[in-house]
Amino acid sequence: MNMESFFPKDIKAALQNNPPGEWIPSVPAHAIRLHSGYPAPHLVPSMELKEAVAQLLEEENDLPLHYIGSPRIDKLKEWVRSRQDVRGMPAKDEELLITAGACQAIDLIARIFLDKDAVVVVESPTYMEALEIFQNYTGRILTVPIDKDGLQTEKLAELLEERKQKGLTKPTFLYTIPTFHNPTGTTMTVERRMHVLKLAEEYDFLVLEDDAYGELGFNDNPKTLKSMDSKGRVLYVGSLSKVIAPGMRIGWVHTTETFIQALFWFKKDLEHPFAQATMATLLENTDFTSRLQSLSGAYQQKCQVMLEALEKYLPENASWFVPEGGYFVWVKLPGIDTEKLLSNATEAGVSFLPGKYFFLDQTEGAEYIRLSFSYEGEENIVKGIEKLGNVVHSNLK
Amino acid sequence: MNMESFFPKDIKAALQNNPPGEWIPSVPAHAIRLHSGYPAPHLVPSMELKEAVAQLLEEENDLPLHYIGSPRIDKLKEWVRSRQDVRGMPAKDEELLITAGACQAIDLIARIFLDKDAVVVVESPTYMEALEIFQNYTGRILTVPIDKDGLQTEKLAELLEERKQKGLTKPTFLYTIPTFHNPTGTTMTVERRMHVLKLAEEYDFLVLEDDAYGELGFNDNPKTLKSMDSKGRVLYVGSLSKVIAPGMRIGWVHTTETFIQALFWFKKDLEHPFAQATMATLLENTDFTSRLQSLSGAYQQKCQVMLEALEKYLPENASWFVPEGGYFVWVKLPGIDTEKLLSNATEAGVSFLPGKYFFLDQTEGAEYIRLSFSYEGEENIVKGIEKLGNVVHSNLK
Numbered sequence: 001m002n003m004e005s006f007f008p009k010d011i012k013a014a015l016q017n018n019p020p021g022e023w024i025p026s027v028p029a030h031a032i033r034l035h036s037g038y039p040a041p042h043l044v045p046s047m048e049l050k051e052a053v054a055q056l057l058e059e060e061n062d063l064p065l066h067y068i069g070s071p072r073i074d075k076l077k078e079w080v081r082s083r084q085d086v087r088g089m090p091a092k093d094e095e096l097l098i099t100a101g102a103c104q105a106i107d108l109i110a111r112i113f114l115d116k117d118a119v120v121v122v123e124s125p126t127y128m129e130a131l132e133i134f135q136n137y138t139g140r141i142l143t144v145p146i147d148k149d150g151l152q153t154e155k156l157a158e159l160l161e162e163r164k165q166k167g168l169t170k171p172t173f174l175y176t177i178p179t180f181h182n183p184t185g186t187t188m189t190v191e192r193r194m195h196v197l198k199l200a201e202e203y204d205f206l207v208l209e210d211d212a213y214g215e216l217g218f219n220d221n222p223k224t225l226k227s228m229d230s231k232g233r234v235l236y237v238g239s240l241s242k243v244i245a246p247g248m249r250i251g252w253v254h255t256t257e258t259f260i261q262a263l264f265w266f267k268k269d270l271e272h273p274f275a276q277a278t279m280a281t282l283l284e285n286t287d288f289t290s291r292l293q294s295l296s297g298a299y300q301q302k303c304q305v306m307l308e309a310l311e312k313y314l315p316e317n318a319s320w321f322v323p324e325g326g327y328f329v330w331v332k333l334p335g336i337d338t339e340k341l342l343s344n345a346t347e348a349g350v351s352f353l354p355g356k357y358f359f360l361d362q363t364e365g366a367e368y369i370r371l372s373f374s375y376e377g378e379e380n381i382v383k384g385i386e387k388l389g390n391v392v393h394s395n396l397k
Numbered sequence: 398m399n400m401e402s403f404f405p406k407d408i409k410a411a412l413q414n415n416p417p418g419e420w421i422p423s424v425p426a427h428a429i430r431l432h433s434g435y436p437a438p439h440l441v442p443s444m445e446l447k448e449a450v451a452q453l454l455e456e457e458n459d460l461p462l463h464y465i466g467s468p469r470i471d472k473l474k475e476w477v478r479s480r481q482d483v484r485g486m487p488a489k490d491e492e493l494l495i496t497a498g499a500c501q502a503i504d505l506i507a508r509i510f511l512d513k514d515a516v517v518v519v520e521s522p523t524y525m526e527a528l529e530i531f532q533n534y535t536g537r538i539l540t541v542p543i544d545k546d547g548l549q550t551e552k553l554a555e556l557l558e559e560r561k562q563k564g565l566t567k568p569t570f571l572y573t574i575p576t577f578h579n580p581t582g583t584t585m586t587v588e589r590r591m592h593v594l595k596l597a598e599e600y601d602f603l604v605l606e607d608d609a610y611g612e613l614g615f616n617d618n619p620k621t622l623k624s625m626d627s628k629g630r631v632l633y634v635g636s637l638s639k640v641i642a643p644g645m646r647i648g649w650v651h652t653t654e655t656f657i658q659a660l661f662w663f664k665k666d667l668e669h670p671f672a673q674a675t676m677a678t679l680l681e682n683t684d685f686t687s688r689l690q691s692l693s694g695a696y697q698q699k700c701q702v703m704l705e706a707l708e709k710y711l712p713e714n715a716s717w718f719v720p721e722g723g724y725f726v727w728v729k730l731p732g733i734d735t736e737k738l739l740s741n742a743t744e745a746g747v748s749f750l751p752g753k754y755f756f757l758d759q760t761e762g763a764e765y766i767r768l769s770f771s772y773e774g775e776e777n778i779v780k781g782i783e784k785l786g787n788v789v790h791s792n793l794k
Binding site for chain 2: 001003004006007008009010011014015019020036038039041042044046047049050053054057058061062064065066067070099100101103104106107111112113114115117118129132133136172204206231232233245246247248249256258259261262264265266268269270272273274275277278
């Protein structure tokens with residue numbers, strides 16, 4: 001039997017890409033983990049979740065364990081709706097879809113909008129999982145660079161106008177993480193946000209706004225693109241992964257009813273009643289505003305510690321953006337091949353993610369690394385950056 | 398903005414099908430629910446799950462709440478592997494993929510094998526969710542009828558030979574529920590199973606074996622197609638929905654390493670660590686064999702009660718297959734339009750699923766209904782069938 005012969009042409013093409021999760025480094029157990037985009041262990045509400053499950057099952061018995069039935073499924077959606085409302089994005093029930101995390105949301109959006117002829121624009125660098133997802137659908141991915149103020153919308157405008165002049169296919173959507181960007185930690189300015197929305201209207205494309213980190217500002221949280229969008233062009237993706245726990249797999253899409261209906265059409269893992277009802281119970285018992293405040297305080301502190309250690313231990317020519325929220329610091333190490341650096345670093349007991357995985361053209365990422373200050377404690381962050389500094393210095397020699 | 402203009406051609410075509418879940422009837426709260434393919438409430442291990450979560454989070458803290466990290470994720474896979482082994486389907490780790498229930502497994506399989514030019518064969522009638530899934534990918538679905546011995550493989554052979562003679566596209570796969578079929582409750586004979594595998598080899602197609610009910614035999618459980626397959630042509634889909642709880646969304650695919658790799662490539666809801674680790678903990682504490690025995694005893698008893706009530710309350714000309722396992726009785730009501738019957742029935746306080754949803758050509762299902770004996774208690778089953786008998790008799794007049 002020729003197994004490959006059963007795959008349609010487009011699937012065969014997708015299987016030629018780099019394998020999913022190729023970027024996950026092999027890290028020894030004792031190493032200091034600066035690669036993971038994980039919340040800090042003590043900020044994950046394990047015991048509260050234990051209590052939520054006990055309460056849920058005592059009150060509802062088998063209900064949340066069937067396909068449908070638990071009233072808390074609706075309550076979770078209601079919570080999301082009211083959260084969107086608080087943040088200036090009022091939504092009707094028909095404009096929301098709960099998903100298994102932001103990744104499923106992005107995949108479903110790709111599924112209804114992309115085929116091999118579709119064109120997508122992404123930021124450069126961008127979230128590697130999203131890149132993997134889009135590459136499963138189309139080879140026609142365009143990139144627009146990021147600077148300290150987020151996506152360079154002037155360059156986006158040039159690209160759009162150039163394609164228009166040449167009669168090339170217009171992009172279906174722009175994928176952006178405007179706030180506390182992964183991997184760069186940058187935040188798009190208000191002027192650029194307005195520019196993005198203006199361009200979307202002018203060149204008739206959609207905007208996929210990934211807001212996974214949007215409520216994790218150290219001081220305040222900028223207004224989302226969705227909240228500034230009067231035309232219905234923004235597909236907003238939210239997530240509880242970074243503010244509650246990724247292992248619960250709760251995310252959502254907020255967009256027009258027409259688009260939500262199409263997403264629902266293709267969402268064939270059905271609902272996740274147990275996870276959704278558990279999350280609803282947890283949220284009932286959570287003062288979310290004060291939770292966000294303590295997360296923000298804790299992550300700001302950890303970020304500060306990392307930035308000071310970077311100043312102290314990295315060579316003069318290293319540089320980084322100073323984040324105002326989120327989980328990450330994006331560091332440029334001129335003259336270093338960061339992929340090679342990784343094996344030295346893990347041997348020395350510290351991990352990071354090489355920049356290459358965040359670029360469509362991976363060579364562009366050779367001198368960059370993504371560091372997460374989210375997971376490790378302050379002491380380990382300092383130790384880890386010290387170790388990193390040592391291996392960088394020996395690689396420079 | 399013209400929202401539809403953003404959908405690619407194939408997506409537009411899929412959106413022309415009947416909406417997903419259209420078959421879910423609106424049932425008043427007090428009605429006796431004979432439509433749901435739900436396990437009986439007292440057979441869902443709610444309290445055991447509560448304890449499993451408590452144990453898991455006390456032992457592992459935040460581990461099962463990150464993307465990866467809980468050792469129990471591997472243990473769940475190990476449990477599935479050993480279960481496949483016990484049932485004569487030894488699998489390597491690389492030949493298994495855990496999914497969010499059987500539906501996601503079927504959707505992923507459709508995703509890697511089907512495009513608009515692909516041909517699929519399904520049983521007639523078949524599982525409505527699977528039909529919905531396949532219709533999202535291709536309009537080229539062929540049907541082969543079922544009788545009391547399962548899929549009529551002679552008719553499958555004729556169809557295959559005819560297509561070959563005419564030079565038509567061969568099917569990519571046959572979708573079958575050989576054991577305790579949904580909706581008919583029938584089981585394919587060993588001879589027909591062997592015939593299916595022979596045909597798959599001769600006409601070079603794959604077999605998607607949906608075994609969601611396969612361990613719910615009243616007496617014994619027939620050997621799976623996968624266990625008889627020496628050529629690697631069977632993609633086996635298993636599920637814990639019917640034997641533990643659907644709300645946990647745990648299923649799996651067992652097939653060749655090449656196919657598993659491709660499925661993994663497109664599985665973009667990521668893992669569900671909390672649900673998977675919870676299930677692993679529950680299974681550690683469960684004597685699964687004795688659990689299956691009590692399920693089998695309970696469902697056999699409920700089925701018997703339903704069959705006796707059908708004899709007593711339905712008109713002479715009604716007929717049904719006698720199931721040897723599973724959740725369903727498939728009833729033919731000659732001269733009745735069962736879709737119209739449903740509103741009378743729910744008014745009278747009993748629900749069922751009209752046969753039409755299980756057929757590609759829905760008119761073929763007009764005289765059939767699917768009844769579930771799984772969910773309601775014995776007393777309600779009798780009352781429900783009595784009510785059903787009454788509305789059938791008044792519809793005959």
